[in-house]
Amino acid sequence: NLDIRLRYIENELKGDQVMGTVYDLTHVRRLEKIQRDFVGNVSHELKTPVTSLLGFTETLLDGAKYDPDLTEEFLTIMENDAKRLQRLIQDIIELSKDGDDLAEDRQALELNYFFQQQIGLYQHLLKNKQIRVTIDGAKNCFYQTRLTFFQPIIKNLLENAIQYSSKNSQIELSYHLSDQLIITVTDYGIGMSKDDQKRIFERFYRVDKARARHSGGTGLGLAIVKEYSEILGGTVKVESHPKLGSTFTVILPNN
Numbered sequence: 637n638l639d640i641r642l643r644y645i646e647n648e649l650k651g652d653q654v655m656g657t658v659y660d661l662t663h664v665r666r667l668e669k670i671q672r673d674f675v676g677n678v679s680h681e682l683k684t685p686v687t688s689l690l691g692f693t694e695t696l697l698d699g700a701k702y703d704p705d706l707t708e709e710f711l712t713i714m715e716n717d718a719k720r721l722q723r724l725i726q727d728i729i730e731l732s733k734d735g736d737d738l739a740e741d742r743q744a745l746e747l748n749y750f751f752q753q754q755i756g757l758y759q760h761l762l763k764n765k766q767i768r769v770t771i772d773g774a775k776n777c778f779y780q781t782r783l784t785f786f787q788p789i790i791k792n793l794l795e796n797a798i799q800y801s802s803k804n805s806q807i808e809l810s811y812h813l814s815d816q817l818i819i820t821v822t823d824y825g826i827g828m829s830k831d832d833q834k835r836i837f838e839r840f841y842r843v844d845k846a847r848a849r850h851s852g853g854t855g856l857g858l859a860i861v862k863e864y865s866e867i868l869g870g871t872v873k874v875e876s877h878p879k880l881g882s883t884f885t886v887i888l889p890n891n
C-alpha cells in the first residue's frame with residue numbers, strides 16, 4: 637500500500653536524477669475498505685425487509701386482500717418489516733454521529749435516577765419476560781457526560797441483556813464512580829463463546845443471524861456501544877459463558 641509519486645523538477649535535477657515522495661496509504665486504504673464494507677452490509681440488510689414488503693404488497697394487490705385472515709397475517713409481517721427498517725435507519729443515523737458534533741450536549745446526571753429512568757422504558761418487556769432488574773450503586777452520585785453518547789450505550793446494553801435473558805431471570809446493573817465511572821450490566825441468559833466475544837463489537841456481527849433477525853436485532857447495537865465509549869474516552873469489554881450469561885463492563889473517565 638505504498639503510494640510512490642515521482643517528480644521531476646526542471647532545472648533542479650539532472651536527467652538521471654529523480655525525486656520521489658512516498659506516502660504510506662495503509663491507514664487510508666483500511667478506512668476506505670471499512671467504509672465500502674459498511675455500505676455493502678447496509679445495502680444487504682436493507683434489501684431483505686424491502687423485498688419482503690414488496691412481495692406481500694403484490695400478493696395483497698393480486699387478490700389476497702379479499703381474504704381478511706390473510707390480510708391480517710400479511711399486514712403483521714409487513715409491520716415487522718417496516719419496524720426493522722426503522723430500527724436499521726435509526727442505528728445507521730446513530731453511527732454517523734461523531735465526537736465533534738453537538739459539542740454543547742454535556743450535562744450532569746444523577747446516576748441512580750438516570751438508570752431507573754432507562755430501565756423504566758422497558759417495563760412492559762420486563763413484565764412479559766418476568767425479568768427483575770436491580771441497580772447497585774450510590775445515590776446522589778452526579779456524573780458529567782455527553783448524553784448523546786452516554787444514553788445509547790446504556791440503552792443498547794439493557795436491550796441486549798433483556799433480549800438474550802431467559803424468562804424469569806434477573807439483570808444486575810451496577811456502577812461505581814471515582815476517578816472513573818465503571819458500569820456493569822450482568823444477565824443470566826444465553827451467553828456466548830470466546831470466539832464470538834472477540835467479534836460482537838464489529839458492525840453487523842451477530843452470533844446467530846437467523847435468530848437475531850427474527851428477534852429484530854440490527855447487529856449494530858454493540859458497535860454503537862464500543863464507538864460511543866471510545867468517543868467518551870473510555871472502553872467496553874465483555875465476559876461471558878455460554879448458557880450462563882454475560883457481563884458487559886463500560887469504563888469511562890470522570891472529567
Ligand code: ADP
Nearest residue numbers: 796800827836842843848853854855856857858
Ligand atoms: P443485535 O442487534 O443483533 O443484538 P448487537 O450488536 O447488539 O446486535 O449484538 C451483537 C450480537 O452479540 C448479538 O446478535 C448477539 O448474538 C450477541 N449478544 C449481544 N449481547 C448479548 C448478551 N447480553 N447475551 C448474549 N449474546 C449477546
